[in-house]
Amino acid sequence: MAEEGKRRRTALVTGSSRGIGRAVALALAREEGMDVAVHYRRNRDAADAVCREIQALGRKSVAFQADLEHPEDRARLFEGVAGAFGGLDIFVANAAATAFKPLEALTPYHFQRTFDVVVSSFLDAVQRCRALMAGRIGRIVAVSSMGSGYPLPQYAALGVSKAALESLVRYVAAEYGPAGITCNAVMPGVIHTDSLEFYARQSTGDFVRSVVQHTPIGRLGSAEDIAEAVRWLASTAAGFVTGQILVVDGGLSLSAPGYTEAGR
Numbered sequence: 247m248a249e250e251g252k253r254r255r256t257a258l259v260t261g262s263s264r265g266i267g268r269a270v271a272l273a274l275a276r277e278e279g280m281d282v283a284v285h286y287r288r289n290r291d292a293a294d295a296v297c298r299e300i301q302a303l304g305r306k307s308v309a310f311q312a313d314l315e316h317p318e319d320r321a322r323l324f325e326g327v328a329g330a331f332g333g334l335d336i337f338v339a340n341a342a343a344t345a346f347k348p349l350e351a352l353t354p355y356h357f358q359r360t361f362d363v364v365v366s367s368f369l370d371a372v373q374r375c376r377a378l379m380a381g382r383i384g385r386i387v388a389v390s391s392m393g394s395g396y397p398l399p400q401y402a403a404l405g406v407s408k409a410a411l412e413s414l415v416r417y418v419a420a421e422y423g424p425a426g427i428t429c430n431a432v433m434p435g436v437i438h439t440d441s442l443e444f445y446a447r448q449s450t451g452d453f454v455r456s457v458v459q460h461t462p463i464g465r466l467g468s469a470e471d472i473a474e475a476v477r478w479l480a481s482t483a484a485g486f487v488t489g490q491i492l493v494v495d496g497g498l499s500l501s502a503p504g505y506t507e508a509g510r
């Protein structure tokens with residue numbers, strides 16, 4: 247917790263109106279005592295509810311709308327955060343959006359939109375963070391996906407964008423380290439959020455059963471599982487960790503095909 251009398255640290259978490267981003271925003275406020283800028287695209291009511299939860303903890307929280315696909319929205323978001331909080335200690339790039347489609351159905355339009363929300367907006371954000379984090383112990387954490395390294399059905403646009411995101415994380419770590427800023431990513435496995443239902447559609451039950459069967463820890467991940475990993479990477483304790491991709495998947499990505507069946 248931040249000590250009384252010390253300046254409280256400020257975090258911006260993109261896509262924190264729900265899901266993983268919401269859990270991250272709440273964990274940073276509750277466990278680390280941070281003030282939190284909550285960002286959303288459409289769901290103002292949900293974002294306001296997260297702000298109220300943070301304010302009830304005695305921390306400052308303000309909601310900002312921005313569609314991260316659009317550079318002018320990104321500029322407005324960071325100008326709003328600078329105006330309301332004066333600077334930034336933590337930036338968590340969590341928001342993502344894509345079209346889940348097989349390769350044949352993917353158009354350049356789908357591909358570009360996903361890339362803009364996930365990759366171009368991250369570059370824009372870290373460039374802005376450089377100034378906002380000046381003189382602070384800066385922490386940048388991106389939320390990636392196992393689709394960056396493992397082909398998943400209908401996931402190419404997002405998987406390729408997340409692979410580029412992870413590469414960019416390493417470049418930011420190398421270039422911003424001398425400015426006292428670390429940059430890392432977490433790679434979630436399958437996490438129980440709205441987007442899981444959206445991804446798996448009618449076959450959610452079968453998908454979840456299969457994932458759980460192949461996960462050594464024996465369950466789906468929760469938004470809080472990911473929030474705890476992000477919280478650690480954003481903490482002062484993680485100051486010598488940079489340019490890393492932390493896998494938080496209950497061991498899902500460990501097993502070779504057939505392992506669970508042969509082990510019975």
Ligand SMILES: NC(=O)c1ccc[n+]([C@@H]2O[C@H](COP(=O)([O-])OP(=O)(O)OC[C@H]3O[C@@H](n4cnc5c(N)ncnc54)[C@H](OP(=O)(O)O)[C@@H]3O)[C@@H](O)[C@H]2O)c1
Pocket residue numbers: 260261262263264265266267285286287288289290312313314315340341342343363389390391392433434435436437438439440441442
């Ligand atoms: N859930 C999983 O199993 C899983 C697995 C691996 C990785 N991840 C990654 O974890 C992150 C969060 O996932 P989630 O499942 O928590 O997602 P979610 O529940 O679908 O939430 C997505 C968030 O992103 C915001 N958002 C969507 N499109 C946006 C855009 N164009 N501009 C700005 N904000 C936008 C949404 O805001 P509004 O609600 O206001 O529209 C919402 O706050 C994503 O990066 C995702 O790829 C998730």
